[in-house]
Amino acid sequence: MEIGTRHDDVAAYVLGVLGREDAEGFEQHLARCGQCQLELDEFRSFTPLLRDPSARAALSMSARQPVCKVTRSILYVAAGFVVAIAAVLSVVQSLAGGPGEPVEVSSVDQAGGIGYQQASLFEHV
Amino acid sequence: MGNMARATGAHEDEELLTLLYGQFQRMLFSQVLCLTNYDRQWTEDVVQETLIRAWQNSDNLVREPGMLRGWLSTVAKRIVIDGWRSKQARPQEVELTRPDIAESPDETDQTLSVMVITDVIRQLSDDHRSAIYETYVLGRTVKEAAVVLGVPEGTVKSRLYKAMHTIRRALQDRS
Ligand SMILES: [Zn+2]
Numbered sequence: 001m002e003i004g005t006r007h008d009d010v011a012a013y014v015l016g017v018l019g020r021e022d023a024e025g026f027e028q029h030l031a032r033c034g035q036c037q038l039e040l041d042e043f044r045s046f047t048p049l050l051r052d053p054s055a056r057a058a059l060s061m062s063a064r065q066p067v068c069k070v071t072r073s074i075l076y077v078a079a080g081f082v083v084a085i086a087a088v089l090s091v092v093q094s095l096a097g098g099p100g101e102p103v104e105v106s107s108v109d110q111a112g113g114i115g116y117q118q119a120s121l122f123e124h125v
Numbered sequence: 126m127g128n129m130a131r132a133t134g135a136h137e138d139e140e141l142l143t144l145l146y147g148q149f150q151r152m153l154f155s156q157v158l159c160l161t162n163y164d165r166q167w168t169e170d171v172v173q174e175t176l177i178r179a180w181q182n183s184d185n186l187v188r189e190p191g192m193l194r195g196w197l198s199t200v201a202k203r204i205v206i207d208g209w210r211s212k213q214a215r216p217q218e219v220e221l222t223r224p225d226i227a228e229s230p231d232e233t234d235q236t237l238s239v240m241v242i243t244d245v246i247r248q249l250s251d252d253h254r255s256a257i258y259e260t261y262v263l264g265r266t267v268k269e270a271a272v273v274l275g276v277p278e279g280t281v282k283s284r285l286y287k288a289m290h291t292i293r294r295a296l297q298d299r300s
Contacts (some may be wrong), residue, residue, distance in 0.1 A: 008279075011286040012267050016206040017260040019268050023203050027178065031185035031196060040199065043289050046296055050246075050261060052239045058246040059258045 010036045014043040015050075141183055145176050149194065153201050160205045167208065175201040213264070238296070245295040253288035256281055 006029040012018045013026050030036050049055055153172045161167045178200055179186060179193075186193060246254060259270040260281065267285075271278045 008282050008286040011289040012260070012282050013203070014289070015257070015261040015285065016203065017266050017270070017285075019266045020207050022267070023207070024178070027196075027200050027203070028182055028185060030199070031182045031187065037192070037195070041195075042293055046238065046242060046292065049235070049238050049242045050257065052243075054239060054243045055246060056262055058243045059254055059262050061247070061254060 007033070007036060007039075010039050011043060014040060014047055137188075138183065141180070141186075141188065144188070144190070144193070145179055145197075148190070149197055150176065152194070153197060156198055157201050157205060160202065161208075171201055171204050171208065174204050178204075210264070210266075241296060241299050242292060245292050248295075249288055249291060253284050253291065256284035257288055260285065 006026060009018060009022065009026045009029070013023060013030075018026060026036075030040065050059070150172060153175055154168060157168045157171045157175075158165070161171065175197055179197060186196065246257075255274065256270070259265055259273055260267060263270075265273070267278050267281045271281045274281065
């Protein structure tokens, strides 16, 4: 048993990210290693703080780029939808009468339907 | 599994069994119940597995009650986390709040500590920070994160260790 390499596992263990087999191996080591018992207690005193939103945000600073690109293109498509729906709604509203009059539910439904068509056209452009 | 010759005698084995099932079974049950969303069957399974693990490690285990209690509840939490992970993998299961091996800290000085820890995280190297992010934050195991990061498992483990070390030292320095 390589005791030397096992000590390092304490961090992954506290974070709960060791696979099952590794974790069981470490527990065997933990049962008789005073150093790891001590570090386990020290590490776990602050581990829950890593879950705080601001800590998570700081941790994601070095997250890989491709994820951001995908998110951005989704945002573009979403923005397209909003623009299309807003345009259609304003047309429907002017057809329905003055600005003070409430838009009926049925016309909103219709608007939603048209908005969808508009949006798919939008994507082809 | 280490099938070393038992240094302990039959008497000591019996003593450990009495300790485990007499003293710790109920304590574990109530501890684990909070972590499993009060799922009694799951809790029962976790407690049994924990006690079996203790029995399998009886050659190594320190019999001092405080130490034994610490080891048992740590192992029980880990088993819940493993169970949680496999439940998450099955989409039809209800979403659970993932437990930590760690305890929840006191609310009082939490705000300050969060500020300090956020500051420390920003000062970590990219390698150390992404090791925590790809494992703990995204809920991946070391093995899975190693594939994503394109480094050996041992590298992820030692980055995590160094990162946690740095955070601990920084927190100690500022308090
Ligand atoms: Zn150790």
